[in-house]
Amino acid sequence: MSATPERILVTPRSLTAEPHREVERMREAGFDIVYSTPGKTPSEDELISLVPDCVGWLAGVEPVSERVIAAASRLRVISRNGVGTDNLPIPFLQARGIAVAIAEGANSMGVAELAIGLMFSALRAIPQADAGIKQGAWPRRRGIEIHGRTVGVVGCGAIGREVARMAAGLGANVVGFDPAEPELGLSPERFRFASLDALLSASDVVTLHCPMPRNGAALIDAKALAGMKAEAVLINTARAGLVNETALKSALDDGRLFAYATDVFSEEPPKERAIADHPRVIATSHIGGFTEESVDRATSIAAANILRHLRSDARMPA
Incomplete structure (x- = not known):
């Protein structure tokens, strides 16, 4: 040297x-x-x-x-x-x-744990309850339990595998989409692979743990959102570009999507506030691997x- x-x-x-x-x-x-x-x-x-x-x-x-x-x-x-x-x-x-x-x-464990935390936050409206109490109100929104619900995991690599295991451990029925269909060691009573369309139509919660498509297009576009269950929850701790923001905002505005919980934005911190400030959005500041x-x-x-x-x-x- x-x-x-x-x-x-x-x-x-x-x-x-x-x-x-x-x-x-x-x-x-x-x-x-x-x-x-x-x-x-x-x-x-x-x-x-x-x-x-x-x-x-x-x-x-x-x-x-x-x-x-x-x-x-x-x-x-x-x-x-x-x-x-x-x-x-x-x-x-x-x-x-x-x-x-x-x-x-x-960072697989940190991101997986955040994804589960965002699921609880959305299904039980935890941020809204906290904000309401701090403002002197007493908000009580009826929640949804993960146990017995269907959680769709898009991408079953290191992070998605942990999310699938955690969700199954909480009593959820887990559906995975991954072209490689890796072995996750989960009971067939709790886990199965399916096509993306089938996963979206069956899941109460959809959580994204995959890379961007090779063509750079959003994986969750207007068609995908229309194929999701009414009032489903979408979790994104992967990449902002996986979700088409225009189609997402429309689904949130119409109430077709119960909530969107995200740890990622196309620009960080976001200057465009349409998604970050939406009342049906729970946002964190790219902290998935920040443990x-x-x-x-x-x-x-x-x-x-x-x-x-x-x-x-x-x-x-x-």
């Missing part, structure tokens, strides 16, 4: 707001750590100003454009502290020979991935 330490850029909001021990340990490996603005999603201009001298990048959910990568003349690896790569220009990175690594499974345990696991894996790639490139001793 040269006398001047090589630099690693760190941009996830959870890590810039409060430096993590696993990130700081990369200094012990001989690297300088460069942080983006603490606690904020970095803009394209900020990334372009920070990335040119960096050989590694521990990245979050911030959008990464081809302009940013074009400015990264020394970059050898991007390591996500999650599993999604929708925010990265993968073909452009491949063409530049820049490796991409993910922290597979690191002590998930952050620790994801950061440890992401940092290790960076060091492995850089050591391999430079043939450094481990």
Whole structure:
């Protein structure tokens, strides 16, 4: 390694707001750590100003454009502290020979638990009751129990698998949609796979845990919403683009959808307020993987991935 330490850029909001021990340990490996603005999603201009001298990048959910990568003349690896790569220009990175690594499974439990929490919040109107009491009222909305209801899990990977297991453990009948139909270890009395259309028509609660379709179109559009049960609940802890917001707002306005609970927005924090401010919407601020345990696991894996790639490139001793 040269006398001047090589630099690693760190941009996830959870890590810039409060430096993590696993990130700081990369200094012990001989690297300088460069942080983006603490606690904020970095803009394209900020990334372009920070990335040119960096050989590694521990990245979050911030959008990464081809302009940013074009400015990264020394970059050898991007390591996500999650599993999604929708925010990265993968073909452009491949063409530049820049490796991409993910922290597979690191935040699955945190996101799954939030999805279950959002189900309870929607079915029992917990946020509305809390807000009403704080305003001096005494709101009493009749709730719905998960036990005996049908929960549809769209995407049965690491996160969806945990949600399916938790929902089944609560006494729900679980229907899954996943082209791979992985083995989840659940009793056929509690779980079955079905087509997406069949899942939507059968489920009282639909929860999304899948990547975006390859064509970039919303999975839950006007047709899908029309095929859902009357007054169903839709949960989205995956990606904002999975749901067509125009069709969603129409379904919420008409009362065809009982509630929409989401942890993700196309812009974070959202400037367009039509969904965030809707009375039938429960919103959280992208906190699915923002638990002590998930952050620790994801950061440890992401940092290790960076060091492995850089050591391999430079043939450094481990």
